[in-house]
Amino acid sequence: MLLLLACTDPAIEASGPPAPVVAPVDGPADAPIEGLSDAWSERYDDGYDAFDTIFRTGSGLGPTYINMACVACHAGAERGPGVVTKMVVMDGDAPAADQSALPWGPTERPRVAGGGETPISVPTDVANLLVTERVGPAVYGRGYLEAVADDEIERVEAEQAAAGIVSGRINRLAWSGVEADSAFHDWIAGDTGLIGRFGVKARIVTLDEFAADALQGDMAITSPMRPTELPNPDGLDDDSHDGVDTTLEVVNRMADFTRLLAIPPRPVGIEAGEGDAAVGHARFAEVGCAECHVPSLRTRADYPVEPLADIDAWVYTDLLLHDLGTAMADGQADGTALSGEWRTAPLIGLSHHATFLHDGRADSIVEAIAAHGGEADAAREAFEQLPSDEQAALAGFVLAL
Ligand code: HEC
Numbered sequence: 001m002l003l004l005l006a007c008t009d010p011a012i013e014a015s016g017p018p019a020p021v022v023a024p025v026d027g028p029a030d031a032p033i034e035g036l037s038d039a040w041s042e043r044y045d046d047g048y049d050a051f052d053t054i055f056r057t058g059s060g061l062g063p064t065y066i067n068m069a070c071v072a073c074h075a076g077a078e079r080g081p082g083v084v085t086k087m088v089v090m091d092g093d094a095p096a097a098d099q100s101a102l103p104w105g106p107t108e109r110p111r112v113a114g115g116g117e118t119p120i121s122v123p124t125d126v127a128n129l130l131v132t133e134r135v136g137p138a139v140y141g142r143g144y145l146e147a148v149a150d151d152e153i154e155r156v157e158a159e160q161a162a163a164g165i166v167s168g169r170i171n172r173l174a175w176s177g178v179e180a181d182s183a184f185h186d187w188i189a190g191d192t193g194l195i196g197r198f199g200v201k202a203r204i205v206t207l208d209e210f211a212a213d214a215l216q217g218d219m220a221i222t223s224p225m226r227p228t229e230l231p232n233p234d235g236l237d238d239d240s241h242d243g244v245d246t247t248l249e250v251v252n253r254m255a256d257f258t259r260l261l262a263i264p265p266r267p268v269g270i271e272a273g274e275g276d277a278a279v280g281h282a283r284f285a286e287v288g289c290a291e292c293h294v295p296s297l298r299t300r301a302d303y304p305v306e307p308l309a310d311i312d313a314w315v316y317t318d319l320l321l322h323d324l325g326t327a328m329a330d331g332q333a334d335g336t337a338l339s340g341e342w343r344t345a346p347l348i349g350l351s352h353h354a355t356f357l358h359d360g361r362a363d364s365i366v367e368a369i370a371a372h373g374g375e376a377d378a379a380r381e382a383f384e385q386l387p388s389d390e391q392a393a394l395a396g397f398v399l400a401l
């Protein structure tokens with residue numbers, strides 16, 4: 001009798017059984033890619049040591065820095081806990097032309113060492129200062145991003161321009177001038193028009209360049225790729241460790257660690273929408289998430305890490321910049337990226353994240369979707385129109401990627 005009553009309830013008849021939610025797979029976030037040669041496996045091990053190394057005054061820390069080791073902001077290759085604080089003087093919704101109130105630039109460097117005495121702090125007496133945070137992103141699976149062929153990214157940029165639903169663009173950059181591991185590229189000083197792929201605004205071209213940039217900017221360790229100390233309130237052009245602090249070898253090994261990390265384990269068949277992933281997978285495409293979070297991109301045939309060469313990399317990003325609207329804007333320009341523009345975050349190993357988005361403002365996938373504005377307005381609205389069990393299936397699919 002009860003059952004019969006339930007079946008005649010039109011609301012229940014229309015919704016049917018709730019869509020299943022795919023369960024994420026437990027597994028390490030810091031495992032190497034499967035099938036590496038012995039030589040690459042050794043580089044992964046050496047790279048992990050370098051990534052874990054704590055730099056102190058004797059190894060060139062200072063004059064002003066944020067933290068002492070890569071692992072402080074990318075613990076176990078995962079996200080955070082360390083953050084970088086950014087600041088900018090705003091004029092209404094846009095960065096002000098006059099940034100002279102921030103003579104040491106837009107980045108807080110709260111610690112000193114190696115002769116530095118005055119940290120770079122967030123000033124308390126500057127009007128219209130917008131202060132934002134960037135959580136250290138996860139670094140696993142980044143070799144897949146580096147391996148993606150340039151013409152794939154250019155193809156997606158052109159397809160988006162033609163279709164007119166979203167309008168991603170490449171952050172075109174100049175090469176910073178010093179050769180790192182020449183196995184990965186042969187650019188020289190003066191080369192321009194390169195594709196930025198790394199950082200939350202795609203402001204860096206290669207993983208070697210990112211390692212050198214992080215050493216200099218976050219840890220105040222200079223290297224042949226970034227040989228000068230950054231401007232600081234004490235006017236020091238070196239720390240108490242004379243000259244360039246570390247070698248290209250160390251830079252390359254740190255980069256190798258990030259490029260040789262696997263994508264954390266995913267449920268088998270999730271990329272194809274098999275089993276419990278079916279509804280989430282289908283709605284992800286239908287509401288338009290996949291316009292920017294492009295499920296797979298083809299990699300270069302000549303990428304030196306063999307298991308990553310000439311494959312479909314399931315990275316769920318287009319590596320392009322998109323304007324996500326004023327609520328997400330941080331007033332920062334990185335390379336050609338503007339205040340509201342962000343690189344589509346790769347959806348990789350998200351079940352390892354405690355928070356989401358560049359500043360960790362979202363505590364769940366649903367909250368992260370709700371913060372998508374600008375070019376993602378239509379996708380967000382379409383998501384909000386879904387029945388709640390299908391929203392859960394879509395969010396569960398994303399979390400398990
Ligand atoms: C003080 C915290 C901090 C330290 C220390 C730090 N990072 Fe980061 N890292 C970040 C933040 C924040 C970002 C995103 C910043 C941006 O895009 O401007 C980032 C981004 C990255 C990325 C790009 C990831 C992506 O998805 O594109 C790589 C690679 C990386 N860091 C490697 C390193 C290495 C190697 C070291 C050590 C030499 C290091 N980081 C030290 C905070 C840190």
Ligand code: HEC
Binds near residue numbers: 290292359
């Ligand atoms: C217009 C392009 C665009 C569309 C459409 C889009 N996203 Fe995003 N998404 C982004 C960008 C750019 C970021 C990075 C924002 C940031 O770093 O703060 C992002 C970040 C995310 C994150 C956070 C990832 C992390 O590492 O913290 C999740 C989750 C996400 N998107 C899911 C979705 C889902 C689900 C949809 C569909 C409902 C969607 N996105 C639609 C561009 C898009």
